[in-house]
Amino acid sequence: MKQETQEEEKGKGVELRDIQLLTLFPVLYKYYDNNPVGTVRVKNFESRTAEDITIEFYMERYMDIPMEMPSFTLKGGEEAVIDLFGLFTQDMMNITEGAKASARIDISYTMGGRKSRINTPLYWN
Numbered sequence: 001m002k003q004e005t006q007e008e009e010k011g012k013g014v015e016l017r018d019i020q021l022l023t024l025f026p027v028l029y030k031y032y033d034n035n036p037v038g039t040v041r042v043k044n045f046e047s048r049t050a051e052d053i054t055i056e057f058y059m060e061r062y063m064d065i066p067m068e069m070p071s072f073t074l075k076g077g078e079e080a081v082i083d084l085f086g087l088f089t090q091d092m093m094n095i096t097e098g099a100k101a102s103a104r105i106d107i108s109y110t111m112g113g114r115k116s117r118i119n120t121p122l123y124w125n
Contacts, residue, residue, distance in 0.1 A: 011045035013116060014053060014074065014109050021084075021103075021124050029062075029092040036083035040105060043079040050074045050109045057084045059103040062092045066106065100124070 009017075021038035025031075037057065044050045051073050058066035067087050074080060084105070095101070100123060108117040 009043070009045075011043060013046060013111070013118075014042060014044050014050045014107065016055075016105060016107055016118070016120055017041040017043055017079075018081075019105065019120070019122065021122065024092075024095075026092045026095045029088040029090070032086045032088055034085070037086045038084045039081055040084060041079055041081050042074065042107065044074040044076055046111060047076040048111050049076060050111045053107065053109040055082050055084070056106040057086055057103065058106070059086060059088070059101060062086075062088050062095070062101070064089055 011017075018041040019038065020040070022036070024037060040055065042053065042055065052071050053074060054071045055069040056066035057069070063086055065087075067085050069082055069085065072080065103122045103124070105120045105122065106117065107120075108115065110116075
């Protein structure tokens with residue numbers, strides 16, 4: 001009989017995992033106000049509760065300010081998949097096929113009275 005082993009995921013604090021960004025269509029830039037541009041899995045690797053977890057998505061040149069997702073809490077070991085939204089400007093209409101864009105996802109949270117913030121740069125075309 002074959003024994004299956006599952007490798008334990010390792011990390012520290014609260015981390016972003018499995019970032020999935022969809023193909024964006026410039027002509028639909030207003031559509032993304034209420035429809036996700038992607039998802040991210042958020043995992044608390046600690047035994048303590050992480051509170052006031054806030055995720056922000058920002059795409060330079062095509063957004064005026066970062067789009068903040070509703071804050072939430074994760075107990076120790078918990079994880080959640082969060083939809084990412086973007087409030088794009090009309091400048092997105094200037095994107096041409098094959099153009100590359102940069103973006104970032106920021107996560108901030110409080111654990112044990114200590115605030116933490118992590119910035120994750122992204123690139124896609």
